[in-house]
Amino acid sequence: MSEVNFEGAGRPLGKLEQELISSYMAKGVSRRSFLVRGSYLGLSAAFLGSIVAACGDDEEGGGDSGGAGEVKEGGTLRVASQRPGSPLDPVGMDNLGTYTVVSTCLEYLCGPGEGAALAPMLAEEWSPNDDGSVWTFKIRKGVKWHDGGELTAADVVATLDRLSVGNLAAYIVEGAATAVDDSTVQVTLNAPDGQFPYQLSVYNPQSLITPADFATGTVLNDRKTGTGPFKLESYDSAIKAVFVRNDEYWGGKPKLEKVEFIFSDDIDTQINGVIAGEADAIVLFAVVGGDALLNNGDVTVESVKGASHRQLWMNTREGNFTDVRVRQAVALGIDRQQLLDVVLQGRGVIGNDHPIAPTYEYFDASQAQRTRDIEKAKSLLAEAGKEGLAVTMFVPDLVEIPQLAELMQSQLKEIGMDVTLNVISTDTFYDSWCKVYDSTNEPAGCDGGEEFGIVDYGNRGTPDVYLVKAYSTGEWNSAHYVSEEFRAAVAAYQAALTVEERKAPIAEIQRIANEDVPYVIPYFYDSLFAYKKNVAGIRATGLGHFYLNSAGFTS
Amino acid sequence: MTDHPSSIVVPGQMPDVSERKQARRENWRLIRRRPAFLIGMAILLVWVVCALFPLTIAPHHPLDFRTGLNQSPSWDHPFGTDQTGRDVFSRVIAGARDILRIAPAAAVLGVLFGVILGMLMGYIRGWFDIIASRIVESFLALPVVLVGLLAVTTMGNSAWVVIGVVAALFTPIVARTVRAAVLAERELDYVTSAKLRGESTMFIMFREILPNVMGPIVVELTVRLGYAVFTVATLSFLGAGPPPPSPDWGSQVSDNYSSIVSGFWWRTFFPAGAIASLVISVNMIADSVQSVMEAS
């Protein structure tokens, strides 16, 4: 078993890769997590498979989405999707509707893998140097641009230079990317980062690779190009985008002949369209308002797991929640499973009052789950002298959040808390929940803002945003949470270069967040997409990407 | 809903007070004899009672959702339950409050300002009238729902913004009608004699002329009320209504209309029916008032 042929990697392995492989062989990581992490280090699936096989561990196959049935050749897939809210400018775009359209023809270096992991896309593999400050990407050969020419390292370098001015300014400077040869790009980072490939993946939607001469600000409908499975044929931001098959797609000729994204601002119309048979699939919808699809026998609904969550914040610095016992009482007073079942019909996983979702490969599953304990919650409140605490909860009118708040309100009534809901429009909400932070004014916390309320956090490939913005710096730190111990753990996590090294600080982060409870995190919710029963092979990320290269009709 | 032509002018010789009272009593008697008026009043009354005492009437709390999801109408839940298990019947009852607070406030304010403006325009005339008429005309060109959306977008989603915008857009419409009525009145003898008596302009306008143009004003008020209900419901359907979990009717329809296709028709049908019944009742009242006033 120790005789594994490392030559299969096709390149010398760095410290990070070697470490991963040895820890897998020593059973330090699970098979699934090994595959996931290996892929984001840029090891090829074949190589990873050979190691798994050598360890006698290859039971189930890959869990590709898409349902059974032979996919036929041809046909037009009509997809109900959100109307693009910004121009089809890959660098400047800022909303899901635009991501969907643009990422159908342009592609990333790193694509979506299992869970929060990455998989090869335009880069076949990638690897860091020993300290994670220089990353080398092997660019796929023989990839053709829709408007002629072949993808080369020069295109990637030019794209990274364009991104270095805005999107990636924190990571690289102009000129940081260099072409080693026609198919190898080396990127020197401002600071070591063991998770840099996430910045060139679906998790950073603007990092799509464009041709070298694709000037910043160019829109795709003016220059119809890309490397993806479909070519943009026509685009009308009011009505729809039409794509035709790219016969020369590097991943094999797509099955579908045409793809139409039919735009609507309104999720109800999109759902009606699917049910009336005028759309075959829907890019993204929520449980709330989505019951017409959830209860429909002609439609398959798929969940994409992720780290999106709702966060109930409590001001730890002043007001009713300064005593940790009060915050723990709130956390003990809610019934997470009931929240998930009623509000989201079970589409998600319950949370444990920290932002580390189980999809992260360094997630510490050994931590004990906090469950409802009304008696303990009551006695904690009594000890803190806050029996019959009356507070107002600030709630944005966003998807299921008002219903979540209503249910929490009635659950907390059982521990003697009297919660008044203040449900406000999202605009007003985001104006006041956590006022713009003044960074000179430590300790952390928003300048003003509300004491108690619920806010949403979207899906990220790494938890850094949650850990830094909500728990550390003041920008979104509505709990005004200050913990040197926690910040030290975050620093250790960020300094770590391997998953193995990340595990200890993450376990620490999970423990501190769970004990201090600046935020109650009731659940991580799934992103939902749906398609008709006669469709198969769709892959969605929940971030707006809708990959249709192997999709098609089964009958 | 009919927008009556602006030319309803109450022709009058010099009416004395008792004559006026008598005419009013006669009109009131005629209105009460119309079945449409009585039916309209009855429906309206039901909604007003619901708006005043929602929690007493409703069998469940409108926000209480642990009663089972998506149940079809039954004895316990006559209008069924919604996707979080809230009782639709109770929500419809409680929803009367929002619309019956906002729509009448908007209509009354609009008519109040419209009457003041119209009286001034019609009585003072001159440059004031010319300028005000132009402004009134351009206000008429503003589509109420569109401007409502624009205002809610730029100024925020509060009941006062909605009331203010709808009232502001009704003001010129009312002013135009009142102005026309006042123009006809001001040439009559009783006005001239009041002027000769040396009465102040204010006194003539509000004590002499106003009672004589009450007819069109009352008609305007009822008609505007109908429009206000309609407009406020449409705005809240379009997302410019009170935020959830408020059981507002328009938002209920907009939240639930896509569920008709999954068979949960009751979630949309009852709030939609509530809107329709309220608009119809107000219009039946308006219609009766209008026909009696115009006939007299």
Next chain:
Amino acid sequence: MLVTLWLLATIVFLLVSVLPGNVGRKVLGPFAPEAEVQRYNQAIGTDRPLLQQYFTSIRRAFTLDFGKSYGTREDVRDMVLDALGRSGKLALLAFVLTIPISIVAGIIAARRQDKITDRVIVNAGLASSSIPEFVTASVLLSIFAVQLGWGKAFANPPDNAGPIEQLQYLVLPATAMAIAYFGYIARMTRAGVITALHADYTRTATMKGLSKRQVMVRHVLRNALAPTITVISVQIGYLFGGIIGVEKVFNYAGLGSLMLGAVGAHDVPVLQGAVMLVGMIYMVSTLLADLLIAYLNPRIRLGATK
């Protein structure tokens, strides 16, 4: 006309530039760094003195140049005119569906005044115009497009659709609007015909021995339609209000959908353009209505109707 246009532009300017305060902050949201907000305000010109902004906005109204959409960066004039064309098509179809039926219904009701037929028509009209268009539209959509598969849930016809195919796409939303218009038009026609039937000229014509039909067509209808036309023209603003709901339900890319999308995205230039345009249409349509009335009834001179 020009004065009205100027006033209209002023009102819209007040609504979008003066009352809301910091536009950049509103659009970019509370998380945007202050520098970015300032850059934004600079780009769209809201950092300039109010008077200068005001002149810009008036000039834009007169040249129909509303700038670029905050969202898609497309030209607002193009977006608004495209959308208006689609809404106009829908409204036109609705009128075509509703006008003959409702005018005939109005005439029948008037001739059978206070009989059962009249009562039925009057109350049906009242009900039809009391039910908000979005309610009718939702019901039509779920019954016809979804359950029965007649008509379309997405009302945008394909680019190369012929007239018949387009009709297939538009018929449901147009019906929703036609139902709402029926009430207005039938009731106004009825009122107009009743007034005309009792008028002196009608009595004279009847006494002159003209046939009932001749009296009806040459005297009654000519006079009776004037208030109806006025109503239709005055209602333009309301009709556009109703169209928003219908377009939302049927995902039709008209002015209503454009407006709603702009509301969601705080896209002020688009909203401004749409409101201005509908205002202008209102002004033009009242003018046309005046001309039409003058043509139908030469005794009424322009301005005398007011």
